[in-house]
Amino acid sequence: MKTLYKIVALAGVSALTTSCFHKEKPNFQLFPNMYESVAYETYSESSAFNNGKEGQLPAKGSIPRGFDPYEYENTPEGLALAKANLKSPLDSLTDSDHAEAKQLFTIYCAICHGDKGDGKGNLVKREKFLGVPNYAERELTEGGVFHVITYGLNSMGSHKNQLTQHERWLVTDYVLKLKSEL
Structure with a gap:
């Protein structure tokens, strides 16, 4: 049972x-x-924001974290002002800073400017670029070099997206060191 x-x-x-x-x-x-998730239309109005149409905008005059503003414009006048007025914020460099500066120069600059700054890098030897200046023939100031690294000049492109501001100052110091050795 x-x-x-x-x-x-x-x-x-x-x-x-x-x-x-x-x-x-x-x-x-x-x-x-x-x-069964709720479907949203791409770029549609949303009640999640104050104005209902677009995302929240940053406050006026705010600067993104980690960003240092650069006051000089990308014009010939800005280059002249940078050459005359801009000075390096680096006080004294350690041996590791010199090694990092040399490494950055080798990665980003030596392909055109050469390891010694003589304007005879691999791309110049292969005639891919012509007219790369020799540092000994140029009047270089730290502000001018930094400005050119930041914005580029003639056929040289800008390096501000590849190098931080501190790294650009390290490369500037290394370029001036190479100029003094030529």
């Missing part, structure tokens, strides 16, 4: 669990938003 009750109970439980099953849509969803 007990086995009969067990068989009937097992048949009843299996009938209950399978009778409500539907392949297309489960009968019970624990977190329904995970199965």
Whole structure:
């Protein structure tokens, strides 16, 4: 008799669990938003922002964290002002700073300017670029070199996206060191 009750109970439980099953849509969803998420139209208006149309704008006059503003414009007048007025914020460089400056110069500058700053890098030797100046023939100031590294000049491109401001000052110091050795 007990086995009969067990068989009937097992048949009843299996009938209950399978009778409500539907392949297309489960009968019970624990977190329904995970199965059927709310769809948003790309670039549509949203009530999440104050004005309802665009994202939050930064406060006027704010500067992104880690950004140091550079006051000189990318014009010939800005270059002249930088040559005359801009001075390096680096006081004294350690041996590791000199090694880092040399490494940065080798990576970013030596391919055109040469390892000694003589204007005879690999690209110049292969005649890919012509007219790369020799540092000994130029009047270089730290402000002018920094400005040219930041914005570029003639066929030299800008390096402000590849080098941080501190790294650009290290390369500037190394360029002036190379000029004094020529």
